[in-house]
Amino acid sequence: MALAAASRGLLHAGSRLGRREVVDGARRFANKRVLVETEDTSGIAVMKFKNPPVNSLSLEFLTEFVISLEKLENDKTFRGVILTSDLPGIFSAGLDLREMYGRNPAHYTEYWKAVQELWLRLYLSKLVLVSAINGASPAGGCLMALTCDYRIMADNPKYTIGLNESLLGIVAPFWLKDNFVNTIGHRAAERALQLGMLFPPAEALKLGVVDEVVPEDQIHSKVRSVMVKWLAVPDHSRQLTKSMMRKATADNLLKQREADIQNFVSFISRDSIQKSLHVYLEKLKQKRG
Template identity: 60%
Template sequence: LCPAGLLPLCSRVWGSGARERAGLPPAQRRAFSNNKMLVELDEGSGVATVKFKSPPVNSLSLDFLTELSIGLEKLENNRGCRAVIFTSAVPKIFSAGLDVTEMCGKSTEHYAEFWRVVQNIWLRLYGSNMVTVAAINATGKTGLTWALCLWQGSSPAGGCLLALSCDYRIMADNPKFVIGLNESQLGIVAPFWFKDTFVNVVGHRIAERSLQLGSLHSAPEALQLGIVDELVPEEKLQDKAAAVVAQWLALPDHARQITKSMMRKSVLDRLLTHQEEDVQNFVGFISKESIQKSLRMYMEMLKKRKG
């Protein structure tokens, strides 16, 4: 069945030739799509792949995050899905991070709605029982079944947060690709749960320095700092992600899930306890004229760069 909230792209058994080329044993593979992402679930292995496809840069807009939240919820509720690999179908970009247009020139009600969706996607992903892997095939900025994150390009801010929330991060080995939480460059302060997630991955000192400077790290530097777990040639990214997922899925689910919950519970509980306070802090901060001015200047700079 197609998960609710996702439009069926196709629902069919793949031919053995296609599966052999993908390095998978004969089994049923289903695909579901909306206008922001493609979700493919291999029912034989229990591994889903979520491909972001919201050009030009997979910005984390209100619509994008809502669709992602719906998709993750349905995968979580599917007992046959044990792992998720996140990657991008847009060349050279994993995600450009939080959509600045959602935070500039809008009403306070809109800012609150947007931030609640950002909170909820982090709570769902960071607390997922699934194995989560990020396959970073491009730049990634910040922005359960096991999830593996593959980067094929850059990942700033919110995009970086999605990756940091995964269990494992694999990035394409390209020195031009960058990743990091660059909020301070825009005059924005990363919220405490962004910070907590980052600290849990790289340690306090590296996180403190990187957050203060709003640093975007090259792929080799990201590996050295521990932001990503592996670098692989871009053409081998998907195969490596599949191999890592298989390694994690070889473990008993209950032991892995309980351990993951134990390690992450305090960070999750902190936001759950202060969720509405965090929303109001964000709305009050982002509504300041000085912050709005900084965001307008940033958007104008992007327009000139495109021109």
């Protein structure tokens, strides 16, 4: 019920989104920050992140993304979704730190609800989700990839993936930690989370953070061939199996959702955390400037 109520709120907030256009026979939801390309005959949609400069998970991006995903879930034409980036060299740089710095508790509450909603919607989606990780994917970018049924990463040593929150002075939420542990095991996750480790493609593959690494120019053809394999399984049996495997982890958040929000707001509002975020944001300004 909490998930449904939050979704209705996001749909209301984004009711003006989703203007459609047709390009080369494919339909597109022409949103500002999330481009959705659909081909009805294949049953596959592609969601491309286009929130420059680094596809940060701003409140506006999170809202558009969840609305777009729900549209696809409600359209029985589609059975699978490919997540990828429309920006060269970056999958997603993760949470937008500007949403967590210098704001009021009401804003922090709204933002964290949207982050929770993103994870829940992706993690519990009945659709087959395959990520084509075609750029750097730290923190929240890794979050989105971890929710997918299958992850394929471009073989480029400049691209890394992982949960590096500790290096920024913040902590990955317990539900994302659980997702990470489920993926790579307790000891590997414990070490990676404490050290804020980011892994290049080969190491990410070895640890199980991603399922395949392929040459960059082959990633989109590979992700489609993998999707075909997953879609060959009857939906009802695959969906029931997915739910069985993921329900306990998702329920852990659903039962503690309000407490998790309160903990986040309390934590992010601390003077020491705000100072850490200020220092980091200033460093980013200097790099860009």
